[in-house]
Amino acid sequence: MKTEKYxxxxxxxxxxxxxxxxxxxxxRRYAKALFCLCLIYENNRDDAKDLLQDSFIKIFRNISSFNxxxxxxxxxxxxxxxxxIDHFRHNYRELHYVPIEKIDQPVSDEESVAxxxxxxxxxxxxxxLPAGARMIFQLYAIEGYTHxxxxxxxxxxxxxxxxxxxxxxxxxQAWISGLSLNTES
Numbered sequence: 202m203k204t205e206k207y208x209x210x211x212x213x214x215x216x217x218x219x220x221x222x223x224x225x226x227x228x229r230r231y232a233k234a235l236f237c238l239c240l241i242y243e244n245n246r247d248d249a250k251d252l253l254q255d256s257f258i259k260i261f262r263n264i265s266s267f268n269x270x271x272x273x274x275x276x277x278x279x280x281x282x283x284x285x286i287d288h289f290r291h292n293y294r295e296l297h298y299v300p301i302e303k304i305d306q307p308v309s310d311e312e313s314v315a316x317x318x319x320x321x322x323x324x325x326x327x328x329x330l331p332a333g334a335r336m337i338f339q340l341y342a343i344e345g346y347t348h349x350x351x352x353x354x355x356x357x358x359x360x361x362x363x364x365x366x367x368x369x370x371x372x373x374q375a376w377i378s379g380l381s382l383n384t385e386s
Contacts, residue, residue, distance in 0.1 A: 209273045216264045224261055231274060232257075235281055241339055242285035244328050252288055256281040282344055286354050289336050326373050334372075337365045 207215075207226055215223025232253065239249040239256070259280050267276050327338055336355065340346040341362065346354070348362040355362075 213264060213267060213273065216261060219261075227260075228257060231277060234274070235277060238278060238281050239285070241324055241327065241343065242281075242289075242336070248288075252281065252285055255288070256284045259284060282340070286336075286340075289332070290355070326376050327369075329376065330369050330372065334365045334369045337362050338369045341366050 207223070212223045212227045212230070216227060235256070236249060236253050239252040240246070243249040243252055256277070260277055263280070267273065271279075327335060330338060333355075337351055340351050340354070341348065348359045348366075351357070351362040352359045
């Protein structure tokens with residue numbers, strides 16, 4: 202059977218019945234795009250694969266709670282984001298942020314890194330950030346969370362979230378400009 206003849210609605214119905222074929226088709230349809238998201242959260246491909254696998258387990262377990270208010274892909278992205286946050290909390294006991302002494306001046310919103318690079322270039326630079334700063338940057342700049350939401354998710358202060366965004370922007374601009382700032386403490 203061809204997978205194209207299955208709509209997302211068909212796959213959701215099948216997955217709710219634990220139909221392995223529908224689960225496989227759903228996985229094959231979305232795994233590549235969702236893996237790209239996992240690679241943003243995890244620099245290591247094996248860790249990104251683990252994140253994707255853990256996320257799909259949650260997707261299949263919770264498919265009955267999908268209410269259709271957003272697209273299926275958006276709903277699955279949210280599960281991956283939440284799984285990445287859980288993984289981050291579990292694996293990074295000592296958070297690695299951009300040290301304050303490495304930043305000379307704040308970066309304004311007008312000095313957007315995105316305005317001079319394509320998405321692939323930005324992602325490759327974001328991956329260079331320390332784990333804590335990378336997670337906050339991903340949640341804020343890419344996923345659209347507020348500093349208050351990030352603070353709640355990562356159990357940090359709003360100020361830490363704001364300062365890490367500012368420092369991450371500064372580092373990204375420095376890297377793009379060819380400067381070599383050391384992010385190690």
